[in-house]
Amino acid sequence: MTTTTDPVIQLEVGSGGGLIGASTPRKEDQRLLTGHGQFTDDLHVRGMLHAAFVRSPHAHARILGIDASEARALPGVVAVVTGEDLAKLTSPMVVSQEGAHPMVMETLPTAKVRFNGDPVACVIAVDRYVAEDAAELVDVDYEMLEPVLEMHAATDPGSPLVDEGLPSNLHTRQTKSYGDIETAFANADRVIETSFSSQRLTHVPIEGRGVLAIWDKGRAELSFHSGQQTAHVTRTLLAKRLGLSENQVRVISPDIGGAFGLKIPLFREELTVAAMAMTLDRPIKWAEDRAENLMASNHARDDSVSIQAAVAADGTILGIKAELWADYGAYAFYPPSYMIDVVGWLLLGAYKIENYEYTINVAITNKCPAGTLRAPMAIVTWATEGTVERIADELGLDAVAVRRRNMIRLEDQPYRSAPGYLYEALTLRESFDEALDRFDLEQFRRSQASARGEGRLLGVGLATVLEPTTYGSAWYKASGDEGSGHEAATVKVEPTGAINVMVGIIPSGQGYETTIAQVVAEALGSTTDNVAVRLGDTHIVPYGMGSRGSRGAAAGNGVAYLAALTARNKVLRIASHRLGVPIDSLTIVDGSIFVIDEAESRLSLADVAWMCYMDPTSLPATEAPGLEVHQTYDPPELTFSNASHVCVVEVFRDTGQVEILDYHVVEDAGTLINPMIVDGQIRGGVVMGIGQALYEESIYDDAGNNVTSSFVDYLIPTADCVPNIRIHHVETPNPNTPRGIKGMSEGPVQGGIASVALAVSDALKGLGVTVDQLPLHPSRILGYLRAAGAQDD
């Protein structure tokens, strides 16, 4: 196998088959449309047992004792285990963060429960019905403790500690400063203050979490079948925490029914099931139910941003100071500073601002732990764009003009942002202008004014999105977070010419089986039908960093493309030798090798592949047998894409409802592999943003009980409440990535939240209302209108 870590990006264009950029129908659809997908809970093996978890009914309580005798006596129950048992079988998770206290999470808690839904015991039984019955019979003796439920109050003296291993509930407080913030504020004509708070919410993949763990006693190997976005990293963690060697663990991620950042960590329930499969030597499956998913998987977005902007009278932004808060919940699945810090370094958005200081605060509370939900920094665009709007309002300037005055243009790049990130080939200003070419703002202002005259409230929200898509290993190094951003691929042209590709990214709807087939077929001069893409199985796929952020296109498809180019080069070297023609006179089209300008092909890709395996003595002396390439690729420190969103809403005074009347996105994700799939990512992302702006919220009552544990209480957008979204692509290739691919998929969420919230704010302009808290559901809107005395009775 050829192994390459080629630092030079090969910008050579493949056969030019036009496969990159084609809206190829998806290879995965046939099985998914006919009911033949294979999701975790579809797996069934002989002798399989089922797990159910006993969960804390309290937000904060000491575990005094657990009596499982009644549960164990129930026919069909095989085992009941607690944190004490699991502490002997597994090691705890320790999350470290530079300059802060490490946080420790036991497999199941032994001393106390820290949130409503915290798992305290696991029942293993012959079927799920019995397992759930038995879970009800487990008697846990609790001593109630006072819950910590408000992040700003978490540090009050006398507040009980959520994590007794920490000195304070305020886990992190860090300030970062760039430029000369004092002078910027001293020179300002005005200092304008804003604040933005996002509600707590959760990921809600329609398929919940789950696992089927199988212990092969003869081989002493664990197979862990579970929808995992980062299967290799999960394998590493599983091996460590189970005390196995990493070559004793195989993680297989089957079809995943949506993930959105939820299915990254090794969850405690999953580890418990794996440990018990080994201990009992029985396959065990666990599929969480919706209540568990809503209460006890991961939550996100419980954060707020307060901004002070130093501005000149002409609208130039001289400097920004920001105070950021995040409620991290009860345990750390990620370094606590990780998500909120992204809000910090992204907050300057599309704007040239040199003087900047931000402080992050991360509080630990008695709520479900925070995770990375698609666009973990999602609040950021609303905060930036909302601040620019406020600046314009307070200075009596046009908000479009204030944006344009401060925006970074293509000609300003390469541009290094105050926190040190390099922007290249971004059309922040140009895409904004394009959006306003497509949406007639003047015309809208006229309709808005006449609608106001009739008592109707229309509003428009403009949001320019800066989306960090692909993090290279240099980013991880610089941030102090553990991990890498490189990716790995194996491309095998088999003896008959059929192509198998293995890449370390893992799909949960992004269509990688199709897009990777496109980039590989293009590089190798083959067809997408001839390329099979195999993902998610750590026994056959090279070690990759999986799917998180929006790295699938630039890192995942990028490395597959590079590996296929390496294979192509070998094919052409062999063909050149065989045909006695120079290598640069050759090309491959649909699997046939041509001397350029000749009508007849003289050799096929399959002929060369056959030679590589079955007749290697015919190869040039410098070529090794076989036609398999393993390649890794480490993308630049950080790759960005950008977009501009325009949203028009009507707010109904009498009901407080918000209806979205029109929605535009101008997206620049660089070179697109499959525009149809990108459009799908935009629409899905925007609608997730709409959900956050208008509907969704994970709510705790005063005692810390989660009161949103069903789809009756937790509302995600439905088909009858979302708009059509009009999309226009600008394709400005990134100069530093394979084929100029930038990637995207989180930006649409950022833009969705921002443009909807700003449109509502615009609709309510002049009524004395400040829209600073999500979601904007009818009762909040009615509250605003009532407070402003502007509600119709």
Next chain:
Amino acid sequence: MKARAIHLVVNGEQASGEVMPRMLLSDFIRDDLALTGTHVGCEQGACGACTVLLNGRAVRSCLTFAVQADGASITTIEGIAGPDGELHPVQQALRDRHGLQCGFCTPGVVVTACALLRDDPQPTTQAIREGLSGNLCRCTGYQSIIEAIEQAAAVGASTSADGTVA
């Protein structure tokens, strides 16, 4: 609790089983009949992923007990495409319009759309949006699903399906 024998027709074939009275139809279909295309997204009757046709009516199999289906005829997602895997127009349109991403909601969407088009072969966009409002999809943003159903209606999906669905 005692198991009860049930007999039904599933995707045109005889099926029977011994089920406890509390067993959900969704579990019976998935676990006992091994037809795992019917998905369970909530068991709360809210997401629509588990939708099947029960005597021609779209029902949520997670809200139905298996014993209630005794004697009934059921069509699941596995019974929608032709026997050679040829896609039903609704399925084909979803593929053409990229009406699915992860595909977890898709079986429920397909079955719901088939029932909708049978009852209303030329639905308005609003009728499609309302008809699909009980099928949660977290991936697509719905637009492509709606467009797909419009496309299926345009090619006369309601009459071109096999007998069970049309």
